[in-house]
Amino acid sequence: MNLQQIIDALELTPLTEAKEFSAFEPSCGYAADLLSCVMSGAARHSIWVTLQAHGNIIAVASLLDLSAIIITEGASPEDATITKANEEGVILLSTKKTTFEIAGKLWELGIRCKSSLE
Amino acid sequence: MNVKELVTLIDGTLLNPSANLMREIRGGCGADLMSDVLASIQPEAVLLTGLCNPQVVRTAQMADVAAIILVRGKVPARETLELAEKEHIALISSPFGMFALCGKLYQAGLPSLERSVNSPACD
Amino acid sequence: MSPVSESQKKPMTDQDAENITRTEELAYELKVEEVMTKDLKTLAPDATMQDALEAFREERISGAPVVAKGKLVGLISMEDLIRCLRLNDLAASISDYMTTNPQSIRSKDPVVEALKQFAATHYGRFPVLDEHDSLVGIITKGDLTRGILAALQHDYHEEEVRRYRASHLFEDIESDRSSLILRYNIKKGDFVLGGAASSKIKRALLRLGATPQIARRAGIAVYEAEMNLIIHTTNGGVIRAEIEPHQIAINAYDDGPGIEDVDLAMRPGFSTADDDVRELGFGAGMGLVNIQRCVDSMRLESIIGKGTNLKMKIFLPNQEVMGEGFGQNKES
Structure with a gap:
């Protein structure tokens, strides 16, 4: 399942500049709002689901080499955050749906979780 | 789904014996930001969270949450456990992460019990 | 009108439903010593089965612990007595018919432990021992039911009374603006x-x-x-x-x-x-x-x-x- 298919299936809105989304194949999913959890738990190339729109999420995603961040509940990052995401090559996607529903739908699409425990 | 069935579904461990196992759960909500939970969660939901401090139980109590699941096998602080025991709110530990738990519960038919933060009132 | 009589008239409410499941909570909160029978009839091992028969008849009980020097040594029940009557052996010592090393329960254990033991065995009663192994009481299934019901009633009544009192505060105290x-x-x-x-x-x-x-x-x-x-x-x-x-x-x-x-x-x-x-x-x-x-x-x-x-x-x-x-x- 590539990122373009996920964007279509979940009706996500890209916030960062357009890319060849079909070239990205998320390895797994991860959901959390605490940056310390993400730092310790999210695997490389994960797709990260959170309602945090705070600027720090870009640094975390870039550091961990995540495929994309889905920001839920229509939370909107500041312009500076989106600019920083474009500079760092982090893909930001937005949805009005909740973390619970988005993670649930990704799970239904067959995306699984890869961490030390699962 | 009631608390007892929930515990089985997620390979969970019920941490406080005072919890009412028959309490019905109407849906789910996954979040680590308590203000967001307070803003959007509807009554009788199960709250999935990676936070383990007593504020999780306080938040649950204020927002009429039916049960709390601590993700990734987290063990709560003693104060958290004592508060859950006192307030009779089920505190469950599950080995799965938030993502997998949302997936499993969503697949089991639980709807999302959060409303858009833009809706006018909080009840 | 008292709050209790009022609640009896009403059909089942959510509050009532909550009280039912409170039973499960009480099974953990209540201790065995809070529901057991403390006023005990005990028998000595060297007393006769005739003594047991009379004790059962007088006290209207169907079993009793057998105690020697303050320590529990056995349990004698109606079944043992019937066995003895069938053999016409009432002159025998209680020690010949009693169950030795009976299963007991600790006074500080939660009631749920007693529930588990009753479910796991066919026994109708368990002697209760304190932390020094001294016999302090006996517990039957009837004690459990009565104890939990009494606690439930007490609980329910307390919160009802609190709610009732508080909810009438503004009516009971008069002022132009309270x-x-x-x-x-x-x-x-x-x-x-x-x-x-x-x-x-x-x-x-x-x-x-x-x-x-x-x-x-x-x-x-x-x-x-x-x-x-x-x-x-x-x-x-x-x-x-x-x-x-x-x-x-x-x-x-x-x-x-x-x-x-x-x-x-x-x-x-x-x-x-x-x-x-x-x-x-x-x-x-x-x-x-x-x-x-x-x-x-x-x-x-x-x-x-x-x-x-x-x-x-x-x-x-x-x-x-x-x-x-x-x-x-x-x-x-």
Whole structure:
């Protein structure tokens, strides 16, 4: 399942500049709002689901080499955050749906979780 | 789904014996930001969270949450456990992460019990 | 009218349903010693089965512990007596017919342990021993049922009485305008205790007869305000809730440091909280927004160096006014 298919299936809105989304194949999913959890738990190339729109999420995603961040509940990052995401090559996607529903739908699409425990 | 069935579904461990196992759960909500939970969660939901401090139980109590699941096998602080025991709110530990738990519960038919933060009132 | 007779007339309510499952909680809370029979008839091992027969008949019991030198040595039951009668052997010693090494239970164990033992065995009673292995009582299935029912009744009655008393407060005390003022001191940085005041206010509102929706709205708003005092103040602050039949007015105030830009503080997502606070799940810049959504009116006043005063009000519509019967009085 590539990122373009996920964007279509979940009706996500890209916030960062357009890319060849079909070239990205998320390895797994991860959901959390605490940056310390993400730092310790999210695997490389994960797709990260959170309602945090705070600027720090870009640094975390870039550091961990995540495929994309889905920001839920229509939370909107500041312009500076989106600019920083474009500079760092982090893909930001937005949805009005909740973390619970988005993670649930990704799970239904067959995306699984890869961490030390699962 | 009631608390007892929930515990089985997620390979969970019920941490406080005072919890009412028959309490019905109407849906789910996954979040680590308590203000967001307070803003959007509807009554009788199960709250999935990676936070383990007593504020999780306080938040649950204020927002009429039916049960709390601590993700990734987290063990709560003693104060958290004592508060859950006192307030009779089920505190469950599950080995799965938030993502997998949302997936499993969503697949089991639980709807999302959060409303858009833009809706006018909080009840 | 007493609250109990009133509740008996009503059909099954949610409150009643909650009481049923409270049984399960009580099974863990109650100790064996609280429900066991303490006034014991014991028998000596060298007494005769004739003595046992007479004791059973006189005391109207169907079994008794057998004790020698203060220690439990066996259990003699009606079944043992019937076996003995069939053999016409009433002159025999009790020690010939009793069950030796009977299964016992500890007085400090929760009642659920006794339930488990009854379920796992076919026995009708267990002797109860204290921590020095001395016999202190006996427990039967009947003791369990009676003990749990009594505790349940007590519990239920207590909360009902509290609720009843509180909900009539505004009717029983007459004045031109009555209000109940609750004050809570909030300590700076006390994350562990954070929310305790909100929890008490929510409970007070429910006891005063507020609807669950009103109690939930007030609870959420006060909780956010309480966390703000804990996170952002210099010396903590005070929460003051003034409850009247038609409105709830809540103030959260402190003596510093004050908010620089009140409009900016009100913007969703704006926060001055540091990363440590964020990792505790707070400081997402949603607190004030949240409060605004839960209350009917809100005013935030702040002076740098002096302090902040957050005033919140919830108005109760006619049919939801606080206090039982108060609304009807007003309308008639």
